[in-house]
Amino acid sequence: MKIGDLKFDSAGLIPAVVQSVSDNKVLMVAYMSLESLELSLALGQTHFFSRSRGQLWHKGATSGNTQNIVSILSDCDGDSLLVLVEADGAACHTGERSCFDNYEPLEQK
Amino acid sequence: MKIGDLKFDSAGLIPAVVQSVSDNKVLMVAYMSLESLELSLALGQTHFFSRSRGQLWHKGATSGNTQNIVSILSDCDGDSLLVLVEADGAACHTGERSCFDNYEPLEQK
Numbered sequence: 001m002k003i004g005d006l007k008f009d010s011a012g013l014i015p016a017v018v019q020s021v022s023d024n025k026v027l028m029v030a031y032m033s034l035e036s037l038e039l040s041l042a043l044g045q046t047h048f049f050s051r052s053r054g055q056l057w058h059k060g061a062t063s064g065n066t067q068n069i070v071s072i073l074s075d076c077d078g079d080s081l082l083v084l085v086e087a088d089g090a091a092c093h094t095g096e097r098s099c100f101d102n103y104e105p106l107e108q109k
Numbered sequence: 110m111k112i113g114d115l116k117f118d119s120a121g122l123i124p125a126v127v128q129s130v131s132d133n134k135v136l137m138v139a140y141m142s143l144e145s146l147e148l149s150l151a152l153g154q155t156h157f158f159s160r161s162r163g164q165l166w167h168k169g170a171t172s173g174n175t176q177n178i179v180s181i182l183s184d185c186d187g188d189s190l191l192v193l194v195e196a197d198g199a200a201c202h203t204g205e206r207s208c209f210d211n212y213e214p215l216e217q218k
Contacts, residue, residue, distance in 0.1 A: 001212045015189075017126050017135055024133035026126060029189035041217045071214035076201050080124075080138035082209045092185050100191045103110045105180035108150045 001074040008034060009079075013049055016081040018091065021070050027091035028099040030059075032081060037072070044069050046083060065089030110183040117143060118188075122158055125190040127200065130179050136200035137208040139168075141190060146181070153178050155192060174198030 008014050013031040020027055032040065033049040036056055040047045046067040050057040060066030067085040074081055092099040117123050122140040129136055141149065142158040145165055149156045155176040159166040169175030176194040183190055201208040 001215065003215055015124050015138060017138060019135055026128055026135065026191055029124060029126060029184060037215075038217070041215060073209045073214055074212055075138060075208040076203055076205070076212075077208070080208075081215075082135055094185055096185070099184040099186070099189075100182045103183055103185075105182055106110065106112055106146075106150060106190075108147070 001078055003034070003037065005078050006037075006074060006081075007077065007079040011051075013051070014079060014081055016046075016048065016072075016083050018046060018067060018083045018085055018087075020087055021084045022086065025098055026100060027067075027085070027087060027097065030057075037081075040069060040083070041072065046085060059091075060089070063090070063093075065091065067091070110187055112143070112146065114187050115146075115183060115190075116186065116188040120160075122160070123188060123190055125155075125157065125181075125192050127155065127176060127192045127194055127196075129196055130193045131195065134207055135209060136176075136194070136196060136206065139166075146190075149178060149192070150181065155194060168200075169198070172199070172202075174200065176200070 016032045018027045030048040036047040046059040048057045067087040070084040125141045127136045139157040145156040155168040157166045176196040179193040
């Protein structure tokens, strides 16, 4: 799969699952634009496109919790990415290591 | 996080990352509608909404490779899901265990 074969959505974004290579923990899900993907590959640290702020986002630029990229894989359809990273610090703005930490599982209503 | 607090997108969908509990492998990324999420919770097997076919999709109904749900977690923003499953068979329509298997990492152009 090449970058040109990826399927970005109508907003020009593709979902990216960030997973730690040290323990395979899923840290977060965010969105990449073509520009943020190319920056991620060029600079070796995760860059996303923030839908809420409508701008490019270098993960950790403010918090210091950058994520060093080991590899970026596409899925079979080319419409989602798996970003394998080395990340010692918190991925979540709450201070948790993973954005999926600290919440009770969903239950039937 | 409760189901009512989740943020479905303008198409009524939320991305769901499916991860194996046995080895923490990320198997696939798909989308759930509220209906498919409720069915997943009620029946204990993954159900998604197929964007390409525009319909509800019981994973494995055709292939036999169903995924038994251990838990479904929301992220901090309530706009993505992590679905922990027991799944012995292939998650991918190509026959691979994961949709992210068998592809070379993306490279800079």
